[in-house]
Amino acid sequence: MEKKYMTLALKEATKAYERDEVPIGAVIVKDGQILAKAHNQKETKQNVAEHAEMIAIRKASKKIKNWRLSDCEIYITLEPCPMCASAIHQARISKVYYGCTIGEKNNSEIIEKIFSTTNRNQKVTHVENLNLDECHQIIQQFFKDKRK
Amino acid sequence: MEKKYMTLALKEATKAYERDEVPIGAVIVKDGQILAKAHNQKETKQNVAEHAEMIAIRKASKKIKNWRLSDCEIYITLEPCPMCASAIHQARISKVYYGCTIGEKNNSEIIEKIFSTTNRNQKVTHVENLNLDECHQIIQQFFKDKRK
Numbered sequence: 001m002e003k004k005y006m007t008l009a010l011k012e013a014t015k016a017y018e019r020d021e022v023p024i025g026a027v028i029v030k031d032g033q034i035l036a037k038a039h040n041q042k043e044t045k046q047n048v049a050e051h052a053e054m055i056a057i058r059k060a061s062k063k064i065k066n067w068r069l070s071d072c073e074i075y076i077t078l079e080p081c082p083m084c085a086s087a088i089h090q091a092r093i094s095k096v097y098y099g100c101t102i103g104e105k106n107n108s109e110i111i112e113k114i115f116s117t118t119n120r121n122q123k124v125t126h127v128e129n130l131n132l133d134e135c136h137q138i139i140q141q142f143f144k145d146k147r148k
Numbered sequence: 149m150e151k152k153y154m155t156l157a158l159k160e161a162t163k164a165y166e167r168d169e170v171p172i173g174a175v176i177v178k179d180g181q182i183l184a185k186a187h188n189q190k191e192t193k194q195n196v197a198e199h200a201e202m203i204a205i206r207k208a209s210k211k212i213k214n215w216r217l218s219d220c221e222i223y224i225t226l227e228p229c230p231m232c233a234s235a236i237h238q239a240r241i242s243k244v245y246y247g248c249t250i251g252e253k254n255n256s257e258i259i260e261k262i263f264s265t266t267n268r269n270q271k272v273t274h275v276e277n278l279n280l281d282e283c284h285q286i287i288q289q290f291f292k293d294k295r296k
Contacts, residue, residue: 046210048215083232
């Protein structure tokens with residue numbers, strides 16, 4: 001785990017915040033090289049699948065011309081939803097670091113099940129909630145603004 | 149449930165088969181109008197997210213310029229993976245009909261959990277495995293060919 005990649009993911013989340021999108025950012029790294037950076041664009045693109053993680057996976061796969069993102073790490077500012085967790089798993093990304101959760105117990109249980117499924121060479125070897133203040137803050141501030 | 153939409157989904161699956169993709173097709177319908185048809189293009193596009201369901205959701209959302217596919221039905225030739233199930237759920241598609249399963253118990257358990265999560269207006273009200281011979285056949289034939 002290298003903090004600098006989460007800092008970059010947070011920078012991506014800030015871009016989403018500025019565009020009135022739920023502020024989530026993702027960065028995919030392989031052997032110290034950044035393959036992709038992305039932020040949530042669900043509202044902008046009007047498509048549920050345009051989460052930061054999905055865009056980052058698409059960009060990284062395009063970059064290396066392969067859907068297999070083996071030995072890659074993904075840094076996400078928030079715990080992934082099941083869609084993104086399953087895409088990460090299917091892409092064979094090996095390590096997942098996320099900045100915080102927003103306390104959705106059901107989500108945590110589902111993604112734990114997804115990540116621990118071991119068929120078809122899908123190996124997520126490490127999943128870690130880094131529980132970072134900055135990641136909590138940006139998402140909490142966004143929803144606080146929305147409630148106003 | 150109308151059989152004709154599954155027939156169209158099967159036609160999509162056949163297109164995938166012909167392109168050496170795992171043969172899965174999907175059709176999204178709203179009030180008797182077809183919003184989108186799609187087939188799996190994971191290998192062609194080299195992206196794990198290019199499943200038939202994800203492409204159909206993207207196309208349908210583009211067509212109605214809205215990520216909310218409320219009151220839509222999706223017809224899929226095979227039980228969805230967790231990525232697609234979660235996208236269906238987040239898009240608020242209300243009814244899911246699939247043609248068969250390939251017996252992945254873990255998958256069935258995970259998607260049941262996803263579909264039954266009720267937060268944020270996500271309401272999948274009906275999920276049904278139609279258990280159709282044609283849907284079984286095309287997927288079994290594909291993997292039989294691959295083993296040769």
